[in-house]
Amino acid sequence: KVLQVTVVDISGPTSCKYPYVQLRVGANLYKTSVKLGTQTLQWHESTGISVQTAVLADGTVVPVEALNVEIRDLDDNSPKTIQPAHVNLGNLRPGIPELVQVDTGNGCVSLMLEAVGFGHMEGLPDPVPRSQ
Numbered sequence: 001k002v003l004q005v006t007v008v009d010i011s012g013p014t015s016c017k018y019p020y021v022q023l024r025v026g027a028n029l030y031k032t033s034v035k036l037g038t039q040t041l042q043w044h045e046s047t048g049i050s051v052q053t054a055v056l057a058d059g060t061v062v063p064v065e066a067l068n069v070e071i072r073d074l075d076d077n078s079p080k081t082i083q084p085a086h087v088n089l090g091n092l093r094p095g096i097p098e099l100v101q102v103d104t105g106n107g108c109v110s111l112m113l114e115a116v117g118f119g120h121m122e123g124l125p126d127p128v129p130r131s132q
Contacts, residue, residue, distance in 0.1 A: 002048040003067065003089065006112040007032050008099075010041040010071060014107035018074035021109055024084070025049045026065045034074045041107075051089065053118045061118040063089040069102045069109055087113070094119035 007021045019041060023030045030047045051063045068084035085104045092098060092115040102109045 001051045001053045001061065001063070001115075001117040003051045003063075003092075004046065004048050004097075004114040004116055005030070005067070006046040007043045008110035008112060009043065010107040010109055012103075012108045014041070014071055016071060016073035016075070016106065019107075020072055020074065022070045022072050022084075023047075023049065024068040024070075025051055025063075025089075031072075048116070051118060063092075063115075063118055065089075067113070069104060069111070071104050071106045071109060085109075087111070089113070089115070092119045 003025060005023060007023070010019065010021070018034050018036055020034045021032045021043065028049045030049055032043045032045050035041055035043075049067075052065055053061045054064050055061055067087040067089055069087060070084040085102045087100060087102055092113060094115050094117070097112050097114040100111045100113055102111060
């Protein structure tokens, strides 16, 4: 099962001189390119991240891990995100892209998320509220 992720941009203030976005689901890690010498923090970079899943009694395939999001800095002297923000993937619907804003405490990351091969099916109540 795969989570398709597009890192769109960072909005709001960030303390990073040379920022990049780091995404992690379990042991699977993705890092965007580093933005050098620009105030426009836009990436539009996409990747697929493997997601471990479980099957519920109703047959719905759900992720067992959250997406962790951090704004990192190539400059070791700049403050780092102390803890990553967590995105609950349990409410994603298969094949339907969703724009998510993630406040990391060091800027807000815009992500386009799409569940491939897992997700909450239409007509069933939401399994858990989305939280960060």
